[in-house]
Amino acid sequence: MCGIVGVTGNLKARDILMEGLHRLEYRGYDSAGVAMMDSSGTVRRARAAGKVANLGAELTDEIIGQTGIAHTRWATHGAATRENAHPHTAGRVTLVHNGIIENYKNLRVDLAAQGRDFSSETDTEVLAHLLDSAIASTGDPRTALLATLGKLEGAFAFAAIIEGEPDLLLGACRGAPLVAATGPSSGFLASDIMAITGAAQTVIYLHEGDAVIVRPNQVEVFDTAGQRVERPAAPAPTSLVLAEKGNYRHFMQKEIYEQPEVVGHTLSGYLDPVAGEVRPREGIDFSAASRLLIVGCGTASYAGQIAEYWFEALAGLPVEVDIASEFRYRKPAFMPNDVALFISQSGETADTLEAMRMCKAAGLTTIVLVNSPLSTMAREADIVAPTMAGPEIGVASTKAFTCQLGSLAALAVLAGVQRGRIDAAEQASHVTRLMGIPGLMAQALRIEDQINHLAGELAQASIVLYLGRNEFFPMAMEGALKLKEISYIHAEGYAAGELKHGPIALIEDDVAVIVIAPYDELFTKTRSSIQEVRARGARVIAITDDLGAAALDGEASAIITLPRAEGLAAPLVAAVAVQLLAYYVAVHKGTDVDQPRNLAKSVTVE
Known part of the structure; x- marks a missing residue:
């Protein structure tokens, strides 16, 4: 997993950045880099393939300042080389980035047509050029940041510094974590609060789609509509153990x-x-x-x-x-x-x-x-x-x-x-x-509030059946397993076509049946299973997409609508719904979610 650390207004910025990278090493990575801005506003950077220790050997006395960003990279676009390592610089912008910009190819073509040159294979460098272009056009970092976000597709988090702006960090997150924090006369950005624990005093866990401007001891957050919003600030954890779970x-x-x-x-x-x-x-x-x-x-x-x-x-x-x-x-x-x-x-x-x-x-x-x-x-x-x-x-x-x-x-x-x-x-x-799967999964996570509401009622059930067809049959079994493991409700997963071969005998008034029914070539057959159990008094919760939701309107007791995903992507998107459902049912029941009874994380004996 990639890692982001950013700091502004701190005399020990370089030490904080390097310590943050070391704390994020456990996540796995294949290159690392750091960029710092000196008091004149000039940005210098160092990058290295391999371990953070290799990066330390690249740091020179010129790479100093009170503002900087650092990164551990797991290669996505482009090999694990120094040239592809973060931070990437384009014009005045130097940037680090987690995640995937899905439409980077089209953006790169448009930027190349504007005369911009690229020195790496990464989608991150495209993002840096895009933000630099917007700053050149608008002259205002906030306006440029929001305009840039409007052009991006995918799941990502990033942090950027701008040459000539020695007290400024820009950031945003969509489908990947990012926190903003403050300390005495300092500001921070990080993908994991562990990276800045001990240096930060208050922390803001950014919401999905937020953009953020961080200055020393000041954080401004903007929502997906570009409006200034207040996100709650909490005391930053004082130990790495407390930081591990985050918010x-x-x-x-x-x-x-x-x-x-x-x-x-x-x-x-x-x-x-x-x-x-x-x-x-x-x-x-x-x-x-x-x-x-x-x-x-x-x-x-x-x-x-x-x-x-x-x-x-x-x-x-x-x-x-x-x-x-x-x-x-x-x-x-x-x-x-x-x-x-x-x-x-x-x-x-x-x-x-x-x-x-x-x-x-x-x-x-x-x-x-x-x-x-x-x-x-x-x-x-x-x-x-x-x-x-x-x-x-x-x-x-x-x-x-x-x-x-x-x-x-x-x-x-x-x-x-x-x-x-x-x-x-x-x-x-x-x-x-x-x-495109990470972006779809990020969208799927937005159903959390709806699932939390449904889970309150489902927590009263004594038996829950899961149904699915094709690859959603084993997904139904996985959904049932999750519910059993952490809520202790008896649940079973079946192939929807097997319903009449026995399981339908279990159906009676108010039995909960969860049907995974994306609008695919088998939707009509799955729909008939929904009608069969509904006619016998079952309470049906359908997990589907927008087309399936329209077709099932009035036929299911509740519909969980996921972003439309095709082919290989569909089961991974559906997994988000079955996991959240099991999680919130267990929360409503008050069970030990992380350490359910009788179970171990790794079964190392027969």
């Missing part, structure tokens, strides 16, 4: 909200948006595979079941998904050229690890999709396919799950290319849709 009530809530950012980082490791291609991964070749075995436990297994639909549809590759604890003991029969993919957040899950060892001993190529690159599974597998979810504290997996889905979606496209089922144009289309 969220639970780690699970924080981790749900981190998803646009971490899914974007994960996808960036698999996709080359400049070339419109999935990056080849050393050792991964599905072209001659006879079958793909996917093995995992719990949520990881459901991620694999969703991916089964993708690999078979896009690549024509037969897939078999197994629960690790069963796979180990059923004496599975292997075929020549089988490839085995194991999914684990921790890389230490006992059943999954032993299943992997069994396949490795049988001579199969083993791939592990894992969030912990130093784990046992990562060390023992033939190939490691990483996710970039960062540490996940809540026992109920959220961001690890969606990062797994993002990785699996990219690998399914890669398999389609390698097996000759996807041509260059189709690959580019898939990459564009995948890169």
Whole structure:
């Protein structure tokens, strides 16, 4: 995960920036940089590929001042090189940025037509040029900032300094976190309050879509309409332990909200948006595979079941998904050229690890999709396919799950290319849709208040059924698992087409049925399932998009409307709704959300 630190009006600015970068190292990154403005308003910067320690070696005595910005980068657009490292400078603007600017290609073409030159492959440099162009046109940083935001698509957070403005930081966030803070005669911006804990005295957690202007001991916030707004200021945490959760009530809530950012980082490791291609991964070749075995436990297994639909549809590759604890003991029969993919957040899950060892001993190529690159599974597998979810504290997996889905979606496209089922144009289309997922997830998070209201009623239910078709069938099972894990309500997920084969016997007055029903080619069939359970007295909550909401008007008791997402993106967007629903039901019931009873984060015994 990328990290942003910014400070103005502080004699120890350089020390604060470097300490902030060190505190953000745990999130993962591949380059780092810092830019500082001296008392004359001149900006100087240092950048380095690799670790923050490498950056320290690049710092000179000329890089000093009371105002500056710093960044740890996980490569998205462009390789992990010094040239692509942040901060990026364009004219008077120097800028650091987290996230993805989805429309950067079109913006770059327009800026190039204005005579602007680019020295990197990044979308960040495009943003710097765009802001500099707006400042040159308006002469006013506030006006330029708001005008720039109106042209951006995607999920992002950024901080900028402007040459000649020695006491000014500009920032904004949409689908990625950013906090503003003040201290004695100082102002701060950071993607994580941990970066400035100890230096800041008060903190403002910016809202979705906010723009911010920070001066020493002064913060001005503007909403999506460009109007000045007051956001509540709170005492800044005094220890890193207190800072870790930020302003969220639970780690699970924080981790749900981190998803646009971490899914974007994960996808960036698999996709080359400049070339419109999935990056080849050393050792991964599905072209001659006879079958793909996917093995995992719990949520990881459901991620694999969703991916089964993708690999078979896009690549024509037969897939078999197994629960690790069963796979180990059923004496599975292997075929020549089988490839085995194991999914684990921790890389230490006992059943999954032993299943992997069994396949490795049988001579199969083993791939592990894992969030912990130093784990046992990562060390023992033939190939490691990483996710970039960062540490996940809540026992109920959220961001690890969606990062797994993002990785699996990219690998399914890669398999389609390698097996000759996807041509260059189709690959580019898939990459564009995948890169748009973080922005869609950020939009989906805006339904939180509606879901909180629905959860108050759902918390009274004794049984909840989830229904879905195609890849939304395993998503229904994942939704039911989340609800069971943290609210202790009995919940089950079913394929909507199986309703008449038994589950419909459970339907009676006021039984809650949650139906995942995007407006796709199977919508009409899913709609018939809604009508069947509604006719028998069920209270139906439909999770759909705008077209589905219009079609279901009057047919569901409540409708949760998500942004319209097509193809591979749709399950990740739906995941936001099922996670928020489970979370708020548990909050209303008063359960221990982050550490539910009888459960452990990593199951390292049978």
